[in-house]
Amino acid sequence: MNVDGKKYRTIWLAADGASVEIIDQTKFPYAFEIVKLHTMEDAAHAIRVMQVRGAPLIGATAAYGVALAMRADPSDASLHAACSALLETRPTAVNLHWALDLARKSLLQVAPENRAAAAYTLAADICDEDIAINMAIGMHGMELIAEIARTKREGEPVNILTHCNAGWLATVDWGTATAPIYMCHEGGIPVHVWVDETRPRNQGAFLTAWELGHHGVPHTVIVDNAGGHLMQHGEVDMVIVGTDRTTATGDVCNKIGTYLKALAAKDCGVPFYVALPSPTIDFSLSDGVREIPIEERGGAEVSRITGKTDSGGVETISIVAEGSPVGNPAFDVTPARLVSGLITERGVLAANRKSIAEAFPERVKIS
Ligand code: MRU
Numbered sequence: 047m048n049v050d051g052k053k054y055r056t057i058w059l060a061a062d063g064a065s066v067e068i069i070d071q072t073k074f075p076y077a078f079e080i081v082k083l084h085t086m087e088d089a090a091h092a093i094r095v096m097q098v099r100g101a102p103l104i105g106a107t108a109a110y111g112v113a114l115a116m117r118a119d120p121s122d123a124s125l126h127a128a129c130s131a132l133l134e135t136r137p138t139a140v141n142l143h144w145a146l147d148l149a150r151k152s153l154l155q156v157a158p159e160n161r162a163a164a165a166y167t168l169a170a171d172i173c174d175e176d177i178a179i180n181m182a183i184g185m186h187g188m189e190l191i192a193e194i195a196r197t198k199r200e201g202e203p204v205n206i207l208t209h210c211n212a213g214w215l216a217t218v219d220w221g222t223a224t225a226p227i228y229m230c231h232e233g234g235i236p237v238h239v240w241v242d243e244t245r246p247r248n249q250g251a252f253l254t255a256w257e258l259g260h261h262g263v264p265h266t267v268i269v270d271n272a273g274g275h276l277m278q279h280g281e282v283d284m285v286i287v288g289t290d291r292t293t294a295t296g297d298v299c300n301k302i303g304t305y306l307k308a309l310a311a312k313d314c315g316v317p318f319y320v321a322l323p324s325p326t327i328d329f330s331l332s333d334g335v336r337e338i339p340i341e342e343r344g345g346a347e348v349s350r351i352t353g354k355t356d357s358g359g360v361e362t363i364s365i366v367a368e369g370s371p372v373g374n375p376a377f378d379v380t381p382a383r384l385v386s387g388l389i390t391e392r393g394v395l396a397a398n399r400k401s402i403a404e405a406f407p408e409r410v411k412i413s
Contacts, residue, residue, distance in 0.1 A: 047213045047228075049078065049260060055219050057098065057106050057173065061168070064117060066110045071215060072098045075256040076360050083107075086115035086128045093135040093142075096247070100216020101290045101326050102176050105141030108132045109169035112149040113162065120161035125153055136378045137339045138299060138326045140291040145172055157247060173218045179323040180220035182391035187226025187286065187321060188233065190387075190394065194283050195235050203236040203264065205283045207273055210244045210301035211253035212288025212321060222321035223286045224257065225388070231263045239265040240282060244301060246347040246374060270303050274310035285311050285318045286389070292320070292327050294410075296382030296397030297334025300377055308384040317386040320397070324390060324406055332399075334379040345372040 047054060060067045066083045072095065073079045081097060084087050089111030093097050098107045115128035129146045135140060149168055156164045194204045212223035220228065230237045239258055244250035251267050257264040268276070276282050285307055291299040298304070298320045311318040331337045349366040366372060385397035395401040403410045 047219060047257070047261065051130075055173065056103050056176075057110065057218060059170070066114065068092055068098050068107065069215070069255065071099060072097050074215075074252045076354055083110070083114065085118065086111045086131065089114060090132050090135050093132070099249070100211060101139035101141040101288070102180075102217040102222070102323060102333070102353075103215070104136060104139045105145035105325060106169065106173050106176060106218050107147045108142050108166075109149055109172045110144070111164060112153070113169045115240075116153065118163040120158040122154070122158075125150060125161070133155060136299035136339045136341060138290045139326075141325050143328075144325045144387040148172070148371075157232040166398045176218040176325075177220060179224045179325075180217055180222055182227030183222055183321050183323065183389050184220060184229040186391075186394050187319070187389045188229045188235070190317075190319065190389070191226055191230045191237065194236055195230075196359050200344065203238040204230070205281055207240040207242070207282045207285045207307065207312055208254060208413075209242040209250065209270075209273075209285075209287050209304050209307055211249040211257070212286075213254050213257040215253050215257060216288060221257075222288045222323055222389075224254075224271070224287065225321065227263060228261060231261065237263065237264060240273065240276060240302065241265050241267045242270050242307070243267055244303065245270055246343075246351075248351075249301065258413075263396060273307050275316075277310050277314035277316050280309075282316050285316060287318075287320055289320050289322055289326050290377060291331075291334075291338050292322050292388070292400060293331040293334045293337070293382075294327065294329045294394075295332050295334075296385060296386075296402060297331075297338075298322075298380045298382070298385055298397070299334055299338045299340075299377050300380065302378050303382045305378040305384075308380040312384050318384060319387050319389055319394075320380075320385055322388045322390050324392070326410065327402065327409065329405065329409055335381065338377075338379055340378070341376040343374045343376045345374055348372040348374050
């Protein structure tokens with residue numbers, strides 16, 4: 047995507063042909079800073095501290111992490127150690143497992159002296175594939191938005207609510223939930239996005255709003271609790287969110303708070319769509335609520351908040367009564383029965399085992 051006239055992906059091979067560059071997402075929305083990853087440990091650190099985040103980008107960064115490890119030491123032991131270390135970084139997004147499984151299986155077939163080159167190629171392929179997938183999701187999602195647009199008066203926007211950041215910053219480019227939005231915007235279909243701020247880390251207010259603003263997409267940031275009210279009053283035409291892991295049965299795990307939006311959408315008759323790239327499907331799981339590991343993050347994300355002061359400095363302040371314990375589950379699961387459709391690269395699917403298996407038969411066989 048373009049930032050101030052320059053085209054960026056969220057991760058790319060540096061000019062030296064060995065290290066990898068990322069956009070440091072912990073600095074948003076106050077600064078746009080690029081960070082260089084020189085080692086596998088740098089890649090693991092970037093995922094752990096959320097300099098990169100979002101399921102597809104976590105997978106792509108892990109793949110480059112393996113490449114950096116293979117460059118330093120291409121032995122079997124180093125490959126296994128790198129995959130184990132990277133796997134430890136974050137528990138919920140299955141793209142991490144998917145990318146590391148792919149890397150481990152394919153690189154074990156390659157002689158050690160050729161492994162570094164093969165690992166860099168694999169990481170680049172994963173990035174290119176992510177972009178192709180997101181563009182296909184964009185095309186399919188655009189049809190859903192266009193259908194709603196046809197019911198509106200000329201020039202009246204389709205109001206789409208999204209939660210967290212499933213935008214280009216969460217992927218290599220385009221985003222998943224945002225790909226249909228960007229395509230509609232570019233194609234002249236008027237859209238307006240309700241952006242949930244997404245406490246505690248504010249990915250909506252910090253990242254999604256920044257992205258949409260930079261691309262001229264009309265949007266409004268709302269507090270996480272506003273969605274239900276807006277839906278009751280006909281101000282939301284559809285919801286589109288991303289996902290960190292979706293079961294073979296269509297249960298969807300995404301940023302904490304997504305489930306409540308799905309409940310409100312069901313009650314108000316608002317279609318609730320999930321943009322789902324196939325690497326995010328975990329074919330080994332059937333019951334999302336019981337089986338998907340939910341990341342529990344540090345309490346400081348809840349009890350403290352970072353923002354820009356009126357004098358221009360960035361400050362972190364405490365917002366919880368001193369001594370009160372806090373809890374911080376980072377994701378929740380929306381059961382398939384609340385999902386109107388899964389927007390995948392192979393079309394819009396019903397959220398059930400049969401439709402998912404029919405669309406991705408080759409994945410069902412190998413898992
Ligand atoms: O904790 P994060 O910021 O990694 O969580 C990201 C999300 O929940 C996204 O919505 C999800 O990864 C989909 S990204 C296309």
